[in-house]
Amino acid sequence: MPPADDPVTGLALAAIDAAAVSDHLLTPPDGRRRLAPSVIYAFARDPEFAGAADVAARLADDPAALDILRGIVRRTGAAVMPRQAAASSGTTRERRTGGATLRMTPSRTRPGHIYVSIELTDATARPPRLLIAVGGDGTCARDLLPPFTDGIAQAVYEASSDMIALLSDPGAEVLLA
């Protein structure tokens, strides 16, 4: 048995304490492990992030992680479109913010499809790579944006997709990262 004042033992116990504290902080009462900030950062910033679907599913149960996500996008992203009613112009609905305008236009040739175009206010600005929509209940959808041409990117979605549902929801936030 090492003596009670053995420094190596004290260091090991301190490390275990630190791990326990970390586990406690990252584990909500229901036993599910919280999303680490580094994972949320990768979700918000890395188009190649492999675990995006899993993170999107877990964000709904983790309001703190959602706050971290919003904070990351506000600091590093291109635009945050807060909760707002989508304005309508004919069949086109749009959401605006200082950095970009998002428009949803139904397809004429495919009634079930909707074009989502994002136009940057400053066409020379660094274009976002990700479109993230977060609903009021924490539901999250995330998609890669196509390359911007002349400050505009356009994607096609099924009208029944989660992304269109969230983009059409006035209570949802839209993040361009």
Next chain:
Amino acid sequence: MRHRIHILTTAGPVRIQSIGEEDPAVRSAICLDGKAVALPISAAYDAFVRAPTGVIERFTGHAAYRMDVSGPVEEGRSWQLPAFIAHAAVQAGTFVPAGAEADGDCDVYATGEIDRDWNVLGVGHVPEKLAALAAAAGKDGTVLVPGDSKGAGPGVDAVETVSAALRMLDLPEPVALPRTPPKPMRRGMAVVLVAVAVVVAILFGATAEFGRWNALLRNGRLLDLERSLADAGGGWDGWLAELYPRWLSLTRPSPGGARTEAVAEYAPTDGTCAEKSRRSAPTRYPGRRPCALSRSGSSPRPIRKPPAASASGRARRIRCVRRVPCAAAPIRTAVSGASIWTRRRRRAGVSG
């Protein structure tokens, strides 16, 4: 004859399944097999369609289309020739969409880039594309490649222009729509613009002359002003000279409404200007030249030329000639504002 159009790719032919007009507010897109999947070449397709750079809108008059294809098409521009043929077939009513095939339809396989003058430019990997086509079973039809392509052999037609390709397919050559000429300006609008131009010219000329006369007035050169107005003669200058007093009358201060007091700074009796003291006029130091003058109020702007003391030894009570700005008038006004107005009124016949 109806046409089924295919894009030659190194992975085998890709069928153009449908072409439809979209809302011009959106960009043209090439989608995969009717799904909500836009191919990466969609932006290039939009540039290929939309005028003024694009070639499709020039003969269809529409700016946005959706084209569905049966398989992926990689980056490049070799899809342009089959896409153009497909649009021409749609215009001619011979395009066969997916699911509407019938016996006797002609399969067209094409690759090539198109410039603005509808010339077919060379593209790469033509032999590989032809090999991929040969590997696909039951692919009979017309094969079109650019004129300078290597590997073009029997059963493969090399074309230099879009017109030649369309002639081979018995498709009418699309006619470029005339550019919408700018609408001629309506007569009423032209009259209004001319009238505005005349008014602007009059105002400009009047402003220039009035500015010169105002400068004389501000500098107290009343005799020069009188002389300039008298020398104006007839015509345009004479009319302006007649107009000037009337315009001036608009700026006439109301009786008693434009008084101001000047502040004179005098040196002490036995001192210098460096020890000057501020006194409001009338001063207690008659007969002495002030060191400086400034207008009353909050502005400390000094008056550049202190006037000579009056013969009576009392500083004058100075009246502004104009309401705004008051500070300019007292500088060298040996003639009061009332005097100026009397003289102007007498000359111009302005009453009141």
